[in-house]
Amino acid sequence: MKKFWIALPLAALALSACVTINIYFPAAAAEKAADKIIEEVWQMQQSDKPATVKETK
Amino acid sequence: MRYLTRICREALILFGMLLICFAARGSELTLTIGDIASPAFRASGIRLALPTDGSAELNIAKLNVDQREFRRVRVRCARFTLSPSQLACRQGRLDAIPDARLEFSYGFATRQLQASLLAPGGESWQVSGQLAESAWQLAVQLRQAQVRRLSFLLPTKMPQISQGALTGVLRLSGDASGMQGAGVDLQLVQTGFSNADGLHAAEKLGGKVSFTAKRTGFVWNWQGNVVWQSGELFWQPLYLTGGHALSGSGSFDGRVINIKQALVQLPGAGQVQLTGLWNVPPASLQEGSLRGSGLDLAALFSTYAQPYLEKGSLSDAALYGHADVAAYYRRGELQSLRLNLHEAGISDASHRYALLGVNSDIDWRLDAASVAVIDFAGGALLGAPIGAGQWRVKMDGLKFEVPQASLQILDGSLNLQDFHLQRAPLPPPCDGCTPAWHWAFSASLLPVSMDKISQTAGWPVMLGTLAARIPKVSYDGHAIKVEGALLFNVFDGTVVATGLELNDAFGRAPRLSGNLAMRNLDLDLLTRTFSFGNMQGRLDADVKKLQLQDWQPLSFEARLYSSAGRYPKKISQKAVQNISSLGGSGAAAAIQRSFLGFFENFGYDSIGWSCIMRNGICQMGGIEGTDGHGSGMYEIVRGGGIPAITVMGYNRSVSWVELTQRLKRVTQGNAKPVVQ
Amino acid sequence: MKKLLRYTTAMLTLTVSLNVMAAADLEVNTPGVNAIKSSMQARHAQLSAYYASGAVGLTADGMIALRDASAVPMAARQSVNALVAAENQDRGALYAEIANANAHPEWQAEIRSTFGQRWIQRAQPGWWVQSNGGWMQK
Structure with missing residues (x-):
C-alpha cells in the first residue's frame, strides 16, 4: 500500500514530463494551422480536403 | 589549342608505334598494344587487324579523353595502304558516326597530314598539316560542322551541346619549342545547349568569333572579336539575348591575362570599355577598370543587376536616366568610382519611395575624402510628395556624411543633421555576421499641416500640424529606431x-x-x-x-x-x-x-x-x-x-x-x- | 498520506492543464501572417502552372525549388526564378511569424517541417515533391 502512494506521484511526474514534450511543440495544432493556411494560399475547395487531420493526445 | 596539338601529337606517336611493332599471323596481320597513356589521353586494348583484302580495322577497347570515356572505338578502312613512305586510309568508317566517311593519309618523309570527315548534309571537317618538328602547321577547315561532336573536349560539368553548326577555319602553327601562333575564324549558327536542370541553357545562338594569337618569347599577344548576333541565353539568374559584342586585345604570359583594351556592347544600355589583369591560376581579377558614357540606367539595371537583387529592397525598383561611369578596381576592392548622373531616378514598384531628376557628379575614392553635390527635382516617400533639393555628401572611403540637408515634404520640411552612413558588421546573432550598411541621423520636422497628411493617407480631414524633434534615428541592418519624440499638434x-x-x-x-x-x-x-x-x-x-x-x-x-x-x-x-x-x-x-x-x-x-x-x-x-x-x-x-x-x-x-x-x-x- | 494524495492530485491537475494548452489552436491570425498569406495567395496564380508542368517542385523543408527550368520557355526562366525566390522569402517569413505570434520563436524549425509535410501531402496529383532527397511526382 505504501509503495503504491510513492509510485503514484512518480507516475504523475513521469506523465507530466511526458506531456511537457508534447507541449513543447503542439504538432497537431501546427498541422491544423498549416492546413488552414495551405487551403487559403492554394485556394482549395473544402471538398478535396483529406481527412488526415488527426486528433492526437 | 594546346590541347589540340597534344592530341595530334599523341595520334602520331600511336601510328609510329604501330609501324614498329606489328607482327604477322596467318593470312592476317594483327597487332595488339596494351596501353598508350598521357595525362589527358589514354587508350587501352588497342588492336589493329590487316586482312589481305587491303582493308584495315582499328579497335580501341577503351579510350579516355580528359574525363570522358569511349568504349569500343572502331575505325575501318576499306582501302588501307601502308608503305615506307606513306600511310593512308580511304573510304574509312568510324563506328561512332556511321554515316560519315573518314579518309586520312600521312607521308612519313614529307610529314604531310591530310584527314577529312564528310557527313551527309554538307558537313565536313578537313584537317591538313605539315608536321615537321622545326616548323609545323595545322589547319582545320569546317563546313556545317556539328558542334555536338566536340562535346568530348568540354569538361563534363559544362552544359551539353544539343545542336548547332560551325563554319570556318582554325589554324595552329609552331616549331620545336611549341606553338607559336593560333587563329580562329568561325561562324556559329543555331547552337543550343543546356544542363540537366535548364539553369544554364541557350537556344538558337548565332554569331561570329575571330581570334588570333602570336607568341613572341614567352608572351602571347592576342586579339579577338566576338559578335553574338541572335538567339537567347539563360545563365541563372541572367537572361540575355543577341546583340552583345565583345572585342579586345591583350597579352598572356602563362600566368596573367592582360586585357589591354576591350569594348563590350550591351544592347539597349550602351558601350563599356574595360581593361584588366586576370590571374589564371587562382582565377581572380588582380586589377581592372571600367568606363562607359551615356549608359542607359533602366536597361543596365533591369538586365544585369536586378536579377541578382531578388531579396533586397531594390528588387522591386526601377532606375531611370543616364550615367557616365569610370571605375577602378584593385586588390579585391573598388578603388575609385566616378559617376555622373544625368536626370537619373529610382522608384519602387510598391510606391514606397521615389527620387527623380537626380543630377550629380560623384568622384569617390577609397583612400581620399571628397564632396559630392547631388541635385534632385523631386520624389515621394510613403505616398507623400517630396520637393526639389540639393544634398552635399561628404565621402571618405566607405563613410558617408551629410552634415545638413532638407527634404520638402508636403507643406513642411524635414531637416536632417549629421546623416552618417557606413558599413559595419552586424552584432551577433546575425546571418553570418556579414557587414551591413548602418545609418543614423538627427532630424527636425518643421510643421506639416495635418489636413495635407490626412488627405495623402486617405484619412478624415484633420486640422492641426505635425512637427517633430528627433535627436536620433538609426538603422543597424535590422531595425529603424527613433530616439526622442514625434509631436503632433492636432x-x-x-x-x-x-x-x-x-x-x-x-x-x-x-x-x-x-x-x-x-x-x-x-x-x-x-x-x-x-x-x-x-x-x-x-x-x-x-x-x-x-x-x-x-x-x-x-x-x-x-x-x-x-x-x-x-x-x-x-x-x-x-x-x-x-x-x-x-x-x-x-x-x-x-x-x-x-x-x-x-x-x-x-x-x-x-x-x-x-x-x-x-x-x-x-x-x-x-x-x-x-x-x-x-x-x-x-x-x-x-x-x-x-x-x-x-x-x-x-x-x-x-x-x-x-x-x-x-x-x-x-x-x-x-x-x-x-x-x- | 493525505499530503501525498494532495500532491498527486496537484500533479495530475497540472498535467491536465498542460494538455489543454497543447490542444489549443496555434495563433495564425495576426496582421503579419495575413500580409504574408495574401502575398503568397496572389503569387499562387502564377506559380500553379509551374507546379503542374514540373518546372517547380515542393521541397521537404517547406520551400519550393526550380526543379526543371527546361519545362519553361527560355525567356520566362528568369521570372520563374524570381517567383521561386520571392515565394521562399515569404515562406521563411511565414514560419518565423507564426512562431513569433505564438511567443515561441524557437518553434520556427518545427513549424517549417510541419508545413513541409503538409504542403507535400496536400499537393495536387501531378505536382513534383521531394521525398528522401529525390524528386517524385504525386
Missing part, C-alpha cells in the same frame, strides 16, 4: 509618439512598436472630424506597448480619460447612442430610451475607457476605479450636472475587428445605432 491638443522602433522595415510585414501620449484633445473637434455624435470637453489618452504589424494593430494597452482641469463637459444624445452601440448586441448601457428622448445634450463628470488588445481581443474597462461594482460592470460616462447621464458597460471583451467595424458603421452614420 485637435487643439498634442500627441507625442515615443520609443518608436520599426523592425523588418523592408520586409513583407514591417513591425512598428512605440508609445503614444495624447493630451488635451478637443472632443468637439475630434467628434466633428470623425462624425461621431457631438461631445464637448477635453480628452487624454495613453497608448502603451503599441505594436503594429503591416500597419495593423497587433497589441496595445490603451486608456482614454477626461483631461484634468475645468472646461465645459457636454455629451449629445447621438454620442450616447453611438457609445452604447459600440458595445454591440450583447452590450447595453444603463440608460432609459424614453428618458433620452427628452434632451439633446447631457452633462457629464468624466469619461473613461480602456482596452488591452491582445490576439485580436480587446479587454475593456471604464473609468479607473469603477470596476468594483461586483457585477463586472464599469462606467464609461459618469454623469454630472443637469441633466446628467451615466453610461455603463458590462461586456468586458470584444474582438478588435468587430469593434473597429462597429466604429466604422457609427462614424459613417449610415447605419442606425442599435441600443438595447
